[in-house]
Amino acid sequence: MSTPPLRRKRATVHDVAVEAGVSRGTVSRVVNGERYVSDEARVAIEAAIVKVGYVPNNAARNLVMQRTQAIGFIVHEPHSLFLEDPNIGEILLGANTALSDADYQMACLIVDSERDTDRVARYLSGGFVDGVIIVSARQNDPITRVVERLEIPAAFVGHPPDLARAPFVGIDNRGSARTITERLLGTGRTRVGMIAAALDRDSGADRLAGFTDALGSRFDPTLVERVPLYSYAAGRAGMHALLERAPDVDGIFAASDAVAAGVLDALREAGRSVPGDVGVVGFDDSAWAVRAQPALSTVHQPAEGLGRAVAESVLSQLRGEDQPVGGILLETPIVWRDSA
Amino acid sequence: MSTPPLRRKRATVHDVAVEAGVSRGTVSRVVNGERYVSDEARVAIEAAIVKVGYVPNNAARNLVMQRTQAIGFIVHEPHSLFLEDPNIGEILLGANTALSDADYQMACLIVDSERDTDRVARYLSGGFVDGVIIVSARQNDPITRVVERLEIPAAFVGHPPDLARAPFVGIDNRGSARTITERLLGTGRTRVGMIAAALDRDSGADRLAGFTDALGSRFDPTLVERVPLYSYAAGRAGMHALLERAPDVDGIFAASDAVAAGVLDALREAGRSVPGDVGVVGFDDSAWAVRAQPALSTVHQPAEGLGRAVAESVLSQLRGEDQPVGGILLETPIVWRDSA
DNA sequence: TTGAAAGCGTTACCAT
DNA sequence: ATGGTAACGCTTTCAA
Numbered sequence: 144m145s146t147p148p149l150r151r152k153r154a155t156v157h158d159v160a161v162e163a164g165v166s167r168g169t170v171s172r173v174v175n176g177e178r179y180v181s182d183e184a185r186v187a188i189e190a191a192i193v194k195v196g197y198v199p200n201n202a203a204r205n206l207v208m209q210r211t212q213a214i215g216f217i218v219h220e221p222h223s224l225f226l227e228d229p230n231i232g233e234i235l236l237g238a239n240t241a242l243s244d245a246d247y248q249m250a251c252l253i254v255d256s257e258r259d260t261d262r263v264a265r266y267l268s269g270g271f272v273d274g275v276i277i278v279s280a281r282q283n284d285p286i287t288r289v290v291e292r293l294e295i296p297a298a299f300v301g302h303p304p305d306l307a308r309a310p311f312v313g314i315d316n317r318g319s320a321r322t323i324t325e326r327l328l329g330t331g332r333t334r335v336g337m338i339a340a341a342l343d344r345d346s347g348a349d350r351l352a353g354f355t356d357a358l359g360s361r362f363d364p365t366l367v368e369r370v371p372l373y374s375y376a377a378g379r380a381g382m383h384a385l386l387e388r389a390p391d392v393d394g395i396f397a398a399s400d401a402v403a404a405g406v407l408d409a410l411r412e413a414g415r416s417v418p419g420d421v422g423v424v425g426f427d428d429s430a431w432a433v434r435a436q437p438a439l440s441t442v443h444q445p446a447e448g449l450g451r452a453v454a455e456s457v458l459s460q461l462r463g464e465d466q467p468v469g470g471i472l473l474e475t476p477i478v479w480r481d482s483a
Numbered sequence: 484m485s486t487p488p489l490r491r492k493r494a495t496v497h498d499v500a501v502e503a504g505v506s507r508g509t510v511s512r513v514v515n516g517e518r519y520v521s522d523e524a525r526v527a528i529e530a531a532i533v534k535v536g537y538v539p540n541n542a543a544r545n546l547v548m549q550r551t552q553a554i555g556f557i558v559h560e561p562h563s564l565f566l567e568d569p570n571i572g573e574i575l576l577g578a579n580t581a582l583s584d585a586d587y588q589m590a591c592l593i594v595d596s597e598r599d600t601d602r603v604a605r606y607l608s609g610g611f612v613d614g615v616i617i618v619s620a621r622q623n624d625p626i627t628r629v630v631e632r633l634e635i636p637a638a639f640v641g642h643p644p645d646l647a648r649a650p651f652v653g654i655d656n657r658g659s660a661r662t663i664t665e666r667l668l669g670t671g672r673t674r675v676g677m678i679a680a681a682l683d684r685d686s687g688a689d690r691l692a693g694f695t696d697a698l699g700s701r702f703d704p705t706l707v708e709r710v711p712l713y714s715y716a717a718g719r720a721g722m723h724a725l726l727e728r729a730p731d732v733d734g735i736f737a738a739s740d741a742v743a744a745g746v747l748d749a750l751r752e753a754g755r756s757v758p759g760d761v762g763v764v765g766f767d768d769s770a771w772a773v774r775a776q777p778a779l780s781t782v783h784q785p786a787e788g789l790g791r792a793v794a795e796s797v798l799s800q801l802r803g804e805d806q807p808v809g810g811i812l813l814e815t816p817i818v819w820r821d822s823a
Numbered sequence: 824t825t826g827a828a829a830g831c832g833t834t835a836c837c838a839t
Numbered sequence: 840a841t842g843g844t845a846a847c848g849c850t851t852t853c854a855a
Contacts, residue, residue: 153610155832166842171834179840198609202551203832205542207847213588222576232572236562239591248553250588251579269538270493375774404774434715434744436776495848506826511850519824543848547831 162191237450320353332394336366378405422483437481502531577790660693672734676706718745762823777821
C-alpha cells in the first residue's frame with residue numbers, strides 16, 4: 144500500500160514505454176505519427192498514453208529539434224496607434240488563429256522606441272523565434288535589416304520597401320484607391336481632394352498614387368493635404384488645413400477610415416454637409432466606418448484574412464515550401480454607404 | 484587551414500567555458516548572477532561571452548528548470564467583441580509590456596466557442612504555461628475551473644464570481660457607477676435610466692448595483708433596460724426599447740462607452756438632443772468617448788494599468804510572494820465632457 | 824570557489 | 840518494426 148503522491152509528476156515518454164511494454168523510441172514514433180509501427184504496438188501505446196495521462200514536454204522537444212515553436216509578431220507602431228488602428232488588432236487575431244492552429248505560439252513585440260528596436264533585434268538574434276511576421280515595416284527599418292541578415296523565415300503585411308523579393312501579403316492599395324476615387328468622381332464631383340497619410344509607408348504612398356491615377360489630367364496638387372499618421376486627429380487637422388486652402392472642394396478621399404472620421408468632424412465644424420456639400424470616402428472598412436455620421440463609403444480591407452495569410456506564409460516557409468514570388472494580394476471590395 | 488562554416492552554430496555554455504578556461508558550471512553561475520565566483524573568473528567569462536557571442540538557449544534552460552517562461556492570456560469573449568472593446572486591447576498591451584520586461588512570453592488565447600474551451604483547457608493542462616491571466620471570466624466558467632484544479636498561478640482582471648480568494652485586479656465598478664450616476668443626478672435630471680449590459684459578468688452586475696445605490700428610493704425599475712453585450716448595437720437597440728417604454732427619460736447611464744455611443748445615436752434618431760433633452764454618461768473612457776457626438780462624460784478605466792497589474796500579480800506569485808487578499812483596485816477618475 | 828558528472832524529456836541514428 | 844544509445848544545452852548537486 145504505497146502513499147499516492149499529492150501532485151502526480153507529469154508522465155514522460157518513459158512512463159508510457161514502460162506501461163505499454165515497448166521502448167521509448169517506439170513511443171516517440173507513435174506520438175509523432177511516423178510509419179513503421181505495428182498496429183499492435185500503436186494500440187498498446189495509445190492506451191498507455193491515456194492511462195498515464197501523457198502530454199509531450201515542449202521544452203524537451205524543442206531542445207532536441209532545435210526550434211522554438213514560436214513566431215514573432217512585430218508591430219512597428221507607437222503604442223497608441225496600435226490601439227487606434229483597428230486593422231492591426233484584426234491582423235493580430237487572424238495570425239494568432241492560424242498560428243495556434245499549427246501549434247505555434249505568437250510572441251507579440253511592439254516596437255515603439257529606439258530602445259525597443261534594440262530589444263527586439265536582440266530577441267530575434269537570440270533565436271527565440273522560428274520565424275517572424277512584420278506589420279507595417281518602414282523604409283530603412285532596422286528590424287527589417289536584422290531579419291534579413293539573420294535569414295530567418297519572415298513574411299510581411301504590406302510590401303516592405305527595401306526588400307524586393309520578400310514574401311508578403313497585402314492588398315492592392317494603389318488599385319483600390321484608384322477604384323474608389325473613380326467611384327467618387329462618378330457621383331459628379333469636380334473638385335476632389337485627398338487627405339494623404341503615412342507617406343513613409345508603402346500603403347500611404349500607394350493610396351496617393353492610386354488617387355493620382357484616377358484623377359489623371361484633372362489632378363490638382365493643391366487639393367492634396369499630407370498628414371503624418373492614419374489617425375482621427377491627423378484627418379481632422381488635415382481637413383481644416385485643406386479647407387483653408389481650397390474652400391471649394393466637393394469630394395475627399397481620406398487615406399483611412401480614421402482619417403475620414405476626422406475629416407467628417409472637420410467638415411461639420413466648418414458647416415459643410417456630407418454628402419450634400421462634399422462627398423467623403425475612406426479606406427479600411429473598420430469600425431470607424433459604420434460608426435461615422437454618415438456611415439462611410441470605403442474600401443474593405445480583409446484584415447483578419449491578411450493576418451491568417453501572413454501566418455500561413457511563414458508556416459509554409461518553415462515547412463520548406465517554395466514561396467510565390469511577388470507576394471499575395473487579397474481582394475478589397477468596395478462598400479458604398481452614405482458619405483458619398 | 485580549416486574551412487570556416489557558412490553559418491556559425493550558436494555558441495553554448497561549453498564554448499564559453501573553453502574560451503574562458505573554466506568549467507560549464509562556473510559559466511552557468513555567472514550567467515545567472517550567482518554568488519561564489521571569483522572576480523577573475525567572472526571577468527574572463529564575461530569577455531568570453533561577448534567574444535563567442537553566447538546567447539542562452541531557452542529550451543534547454545526551461546527543460547532543466549521545469550518551466551516554460553510563458554504566461555497564458557485568456558480572453559473569454561467573442562472575437563468580434565475582442566476587437567470592439569478597446570479595453571481588452573489596452574489590457575493586453577499593458578500585460579505584454581510587463582511580461583516581456585520580465586522575459587516572459589505572452590501566449591494569447593481567445594475563447595470563443597465550446598471547442599476553444601476544450602483546446603485551452605488542454606493547453607493549460609499540458610503545462611505549456613507557468614501562469615495565467617484571465618480577462619472577463621464568467622460565472623461558472625469552465626476555464627476558471629481548470630485553472631483552479633491545476634493550482635496554476637493565476638490572476639484575474641475583474642473579480643471572478645466563483646473564486647472567493649483568487650488574486651485579481653480591477654476597479655470599483657459599483658462605486659464608480661454610483662459616483663457618476665450621482666453626478667448625472669446632480670445636473671438636475673429627474674427621470675434617470677440605465678442601459679445595463681452584460682449582467683452575467685461581475686462588472687455588468689456591479690454597475691447596475693451602483694446605479695441603484697445612487698438612485699436610492701428614487702429607483703424606478705422600469706427605467707432600466709437590460710442588454711446582453713457591452714456593444715454599440717446593444718446600446719442603440721436598448722435605448723430605442725427604453726424610449727418606447729419611458730419617453731420621459733431625461734438622463735441615461737450607459738454601462739459602457741460603446742453602449743453610450745449606441746444610446747446617442749438612438750436618441751438622435753428619436754429626435755432628442757443631448758445633453759439638452761437628455762444627459763448621457765458612459766463608462767470606460769475609451770476611444771468611443773472622445774469620438775462621440777457630443778463627447779461623452781464617463782468613468783475613466785485605467786485599462787493599460789490593469790494589464791500591467793495583473794501581469795505583476797502573476798509574476799509575483801511565480802516568485803512565491805504572498806498575495807494581497809481581496810485583490811487590487813485601481814483608481815477610476817471621472818472625466819466630465821459634453822454629453823451631460 | 825570550482826570542476827565533474829548526473830540528469831531534464833525528447834528525438835534520431837544505427838543496429839537488429 | 841523495434842530497442843538501445845547518443846545527443847540537445849543547460850542547471851545543479853556533490854566533492855574537492
